[in-house]
Amino acid sequence: MRFPRTASNIEHGSAAFRNKSLHYSIVLMLAASAQADTLEQNLARGFVKGYKQNEARLVAIDEELHSLPQPYLREPTGTGGFLTHEQKSSTSEVVLAFSWEKPVELDAVALFPLRLFMDEVYGENLYWPESITIEAEIDGRQNLIAQGTGGQPLIRQSLPELIEFAPVSTRRLTIRCTDLPQHPHEKWHAAGFAEICIFSGANNVAPQASCKASHSRQGYHVLAQEFLTDAQTPLGLPELSSHSKTHPFIKKFGFGHKIVPGSYKLTCTYPREILIDAVRIDPAIEHSYGQSFPVRFTIDLLDAQGQVVQSDTTYETFPMRKPGLNPHFSRFPETKAQAVRLTVYEASQPIPEAAPAIAFSEISAQHKGVESERATLFEERYRGKTIRLVTEDPTDTKAKLALSPANDGLTHSGQVLPLRQWIEGLVRRQQLMEEQMILRQQQGKTVSDIAKTLIYGSLTLLLLVIGSAAFLIVRNRIRMRGEIRSTRARIASDLHDDVGSNLGTIILHVEKLEEQINTAPERKRLKAIYRLTRESVFGLREVLSTTAPEVGRTQNLVAYMDELAGLVLGKTDYTFASGPAIGEALLEQTLRKGILLFYKEALYNAKRHSACSQVEISIRLRDGNIILRIKDNGKGIDQDALKQPRTLRTLKQRADWLHAHLEIESAPGAGTQLILSIPQE
Structure with missing residues (x-):
C-alpha cells in the first residue's frame, strides 16, 4: 500500500x-x-x-x-486497502456486503492481508480477523457457504488466503469477521484487508459489485471500502517470475513537455476482432515504482474500421494516482473490438533532472480475467509523425525494439498470469x-x-576415561598407604619390642646402681642417665601413638610434665598444679609436642640460669585457652635485657610455632614468670 x-x-x-x-x-x-x-x-x-x-x-x-x-x-505498493474504525472489543462484528445487479455464479473468495507502511506501524499481517465466515443469499435467505481457516498461518508474507466452495448463484455475498486483532501498540481492535477478489471461474467479479462495509473509514484517501476491490494489492503484479531480461515500453518527451503537445497515441491492433471486457496496463520500474506511469490518459476500443466502440475517459482530465507495482485496469462491457488505443495527455517527470516520460511493461486486452491474443501491428502517433510496426516483418528491427515491448506478454520481471492462477500459485507457495x-x-x-548424542557420548566416554584413571590412581594410593601403614606398624612394633624393652632395662639398672653408689658425682650422673632414659621412653611412646596407634597408646602428658619437673629441677622445690579436663585438651600430637618442647626449655632455663630455690608450675583451661604458667624466685632479668631479641629467643620461637601468646614478667631480684596462652582450635 x-x-x-x-x-x-x-x-x-x-x-x-x-x-x-x-x-x-x-x-x-x-x-x-x-x-x-x-x-x-x-x-x-x-x-x-x-x-x-x-x-x-x-x-x-x-x-x-x-x-x-x-x-x-x-516496500508495500498500491492503494491502502480497507481498515475499520477503532473497535473497543475484539468481539465486535465487521460485515462486508457485495451486491450485483444480476445473479452471478461464485466459487471462490481471495483475501489479501493488510500490509501497512507508516511511521508508527509496520507489519505484514496486521488486523487479520481470527474468524471469517462467508454467506450467500439464496432464495431470499442467507446461507453459510464457507469459513476461513482461522488463526495465523506459520508463514504469511502478505500472501492471500483462497477460500474455495461449491459454485453458488447469488446476487449478494456477505463476509463476516469477528475475533478482531488488537493494534500493536494501542488498546483498540480492528479488521482490515488489502484486497478482496470474488471469483466466478477465472473472472474476478468483485469490481463489478456494489460494496458496503460496516465501520468503514469513508472519505479517507486510503483504507476505505472503495479500495477493497480496486485490483491493487501490496504484492504488486500477478506474474510468474522470469530470469530472462525484458525491456519495458518507454517513451520520453522533450524537457518542458510534461503536458504532451497534441497528445501521444499508441494503438495495438490484433489479427481479428476479439471479445474484450478489460484492458490491463502493467507499470514498469523506472526511477521509482510506477512513477513513470501515464498521469492523464484515455483508453479506447476500436473496431475493424478504426472506429471507437468503447472508451474509458476516467483519467482524461483527472490525474491518476501512482499504482505502485499494481496493474491498472480499464473495464468495459463485453465488446467486440480489433484494436486498443492509449492516448496520453500528461506524462510523468519522476525527478526534475529527468525528461518527462511514460513507461509501462505491458498493455493487454483481456476477457474474463484472461489475456486475449497478442497484437500484430503497433502504431505510434506523436507531433504529426506516425511509426508503424508489423511484428512479422523482420526488417523493422529498430522499431520492433521500441514498440514491441508494449505487448510481448512479459512484464518487467516475468510472464503475465490470470489473476486466479496467480493467487492459486501464491496459496500453493504458502502451503509449500x-x-x-x-x-x-x-x-x-x-x-x-x-549432535547432542555425539557430544554426550563423547563426554560420557571422556568421563569414563577420567573416572577410570582417577580410580586407578586412588586405588594405587590406597594400596601404597596400606603398605605404608603396614610398614609403620611393623617398625613401631619392632621399636616397642626392642628399643622400648632396652630402655626399660636401662632404667632398672640405673635404679639398682643408684642404691649401691653413695658418692655424689656418680649419683648425679646416674640421675642424668635416668632422666634422659625416661624422656626417651616418653618420646618413643609419643612417636608410637602417632604413627601406629594400634601399637602405642597416648601418654598422660600432665603426669609426665609433673614427673619431668622433678627430674629436671632435682633438689629445687617445685609445685605442680593442673586444672580439671586439661588432659582432654592435650590430645593433639602437634600441640603436645610444642607444649613439651616449650616446657623443657623453660625448666632448663630456671634450673641453669635463675639460681632459684622454688618453682611454681600450673596448667589450666581458661576462657577457651590453655594457660601454662611457670614462675621461679630466682635472680630475675633486667628490663633492658628483656627487650633484646636474643633474650629467651628459643622460648619465643616455641610460642610462635604454637601460635600462642607469651607474657614474660621479670625484674632483678624478683624472679621470672612465664605465662603461655595457647588458643584452643
Missing part, C-alpha cells in the same frame, strides 16, 4: 528496507553454508528413518517453488513454504539430537 510520502515515511521506509535486505542476506548466507554435509547429516541419512525421504521432499519443494509466482516483499518449514525443523531437530 502506498501512503503519502513524507520525509519521515521515506526515512523509515529506507531503514526498514535496509534491515530486511540485511536479514535476507544473512538467511541466504546461512542457507549457503548449510549446503556442506556434516557428520551429523551423514549419520542421519544412514540411521534415521525418513531423513533421506525428507531431504528428497525438500529438494522437490525447492523445485516447485521455483516454478511458482514470487511475491513482492519489499509451511511444509518446508516443518520438514526443516524436523531435519534440524534430528541433526541436533544426533
